[in-house]
Amino acid sequence: MSEQSTLRMTRQRRAILEAVRAARVHPTADEVYAKVRGALPRVSLGTVYRNLEELARRGLISKIEVGGTQRRYDGETVEHCHVRCLTCGHVEDAEVDGVDLQKAGASRIPGYVVVGCAVEVMGYCPRCVMAGHAESARRS
């Protein structure tokens, strides 16, 4: 449908892609930035944002479509469910009961063209529970 110009695999782009793929949690732009800086100290945050967006558009990584204040990315492009900690914001994969993502993503909604489905469980992660943050005000 639309022309895609050729993707050049620059050092920066490769490092960014690796950083997202290697992350055990689903990183925000600055987490990626911090990691990439280890190898390439002069990268700019702008480059990180541009590339995360570009890589997601090409389907090499995916943008996580869930709540929270910062955007997060995921090296896994197959749809799956996430848990998000309401205190610290960390996101990781989760097994969620009672959900058939296949079916959900194929829901017919009158008038809409449906392209996918995101499921997110909210809660408090082990680290925050231990630190006693679970009882405090809900943030997002």
Place this chain on the structure above:
Amino acid sequence: MSEQSTLRMTRQRRAILEAVRAARVHPTADEVYAKVRGALPRVSLGTVYRNLEELARRGLISKIEVGGTQRRYDGETVEHCHVRCLTCGHVEDAEVDGVDLQKAGASRIPGYVVVGCAVEVMGYCPRCVMAGHAESARRS
């Protein structure tokens, strides 16, 4: 667990609560701001943000925990599923197949304290489909 000071039902707060409850779609802070200004031209955006947050904290409305760049609120406090238009960002309620929210919100995830679950279907709304925006680049 924590002291809640008394909630004063000011004109502004009431108008904001009404605006969220009356909205057919799930409004962002500035949509609420625009609506409330009709009745109270001197309200400030800060007041709207403060109250949306406070009302959500008290459970009078709920904060929608899904993707997109702006935060959205919902007059309905019972958990249910949403559709979000990837072009214009509008969010509304949806019936989603293959999802048991009760079960999902009760998932046991090792180490986590789970408090809820959000399900969001992504797609293109009727208006945007008609306008031909459905094929264009994915935004969030």
Place this chain on the structure above:
DNA sequence: CTAGCTGCAAAGTGTTTGCGGCTTA
């Protein structure tokens, strides 16, 4: 009367973009 709220304006956070020079294919 006074704890709690408001309007205003300034400050924060996270993300995007214009530009001139550099690099990958």
Place this chain on the structure above:
DNA sequence: TAAGCCGCAAACACTTTGCAGCTAG
């Protein structure tokens, strides 16, 4: 070589916050 990228810094969009005066209970 040239289309595509990069680093930088300035601009943006959305949200939060400090303050001094106002108001519901």
